[in-house]
Amino acid sequence: MLFALVAKRVDHRAASSRQVKGALKPPKPRGDTCLLPGTSGAEHFRRHNEALEQTLERNLDGIALSVIHSQWLAEHALKRAGKKLLITFDSDLDLAERHLRRSYVGLDNPAFGQQLGMLVQYLRPQRQTVHSDRQFPGDQPSGADPGHPPTVVWRIDQ
Template identity: 40%
Template sequence: MTHRLIQVTVLVLACHGIALTGQATPGAANTPNATKEQGSIALLAKSVSDLNFVAAWRGCQEYASRRQYQCLLLGPEGSASPRAQLQALDAAVTTHDIDALAVSVTHSALLAHRLKSLSVPVFTFDSPLSAPYQGLSLAYVGMDNRQMGRELGYLARQLHPKGGTLCLMSAENDTNLNLRMAGVREVLNRGWTELARCPWDSGDSVNRALRQLQTTLTQLQPDVFIAVGHWPVLEPHRLQAMLTALETNGASHHTSLLFATGHLSEAQLSLLNEGLVDGYVAVDFYQIGRAVAQQMIAYLAGENPAAPTPVPSRTYTRDRP
């Protein structure tokens, strides 16, 4: 897959009361620049195609614009890739005049060498650096990923109090996803067996995740399937069609389906209400964006901001929508 770095910016034209939203490749003639009165902070996403990171950018921009800053969303398009993110990091610091940077980390070891050389303050959000490299970040802002995994484990335990078989889905290398899997396993450490075929590596791909889920339901048939990311439910109409087709063809399954995700759409909630999905643990990326902007701007103002409070996650079930 070819990855292209894109930038998303919002400029508020106060004199006319107009909000102008634009996307541009670096160096394009219409790329807005910060004025002397306006600084720039940036979010380096795993993928700018991921709506969770777009939501985080909106929260970041909302907070920043009230404090004479603009917030840039930078990163590769398409499926998340550590090497594509490293290229995006190189482009971000060479192309843009950034005062502070927050990174959602794909692969800590791969990014660490480049982060060490940066002259701007670095924060992490959504996905922190792994333990050996955490000193490269001034603070991590986001959800407690291990607790998010525990919440998924609690849901599984409520659905199957006697234990059972488990299949996990993740994506390789991502620190936050590894923490979530650790949280699941911490809760389901007795009476549960992980199937040998799992955990699946979704490759951060909706198509791949749906194929893997179909194999799980038709061949592996665990008691519980847990995706520690939102890949299978990112396009809810496709998941609905797949699950409905299984039932129509007489291949109905007994597997409970649980997902970690960002803000839930009406279509994703409908899957829950229709009984096709058994539960979500969701987090508000807009609030993560606001919180990380607050940390960066406070630091740039010479303040010593308090350690960030984790952005809470919320559990959704049919009994607790």
């Protein structure tokens, strides 16, 4: 079987994880192969869409997609997906476009943020203000995807 993993960038942290590196190793005993198409450098939803369009032109058994700008992908490249097996990972399609994929693998970012906020309130009930700052370790913030799961750093004012 032939699969593709379309990350936000080929040098993105999700594309360089140990699990992904294992999937990209030479063909498995069953003959399965995983490709990593895409671009490197700064994230941009149009470049990401182009990489997905090129991937969809191949005769693949399935695609795993890390989403940048869900609506744009749905209105462009994903119109060509047809019955191709598609899952999302790292960041999901928006609710209105989720019918285009089979499954999502990753964190529920809003629920994670709510739980983290409640934990901070529990641990520091005497504090007045909690701030969260988006940070992207080893990554350039793109601003293109409000659903991009950042590392959240909490600063608590006294």
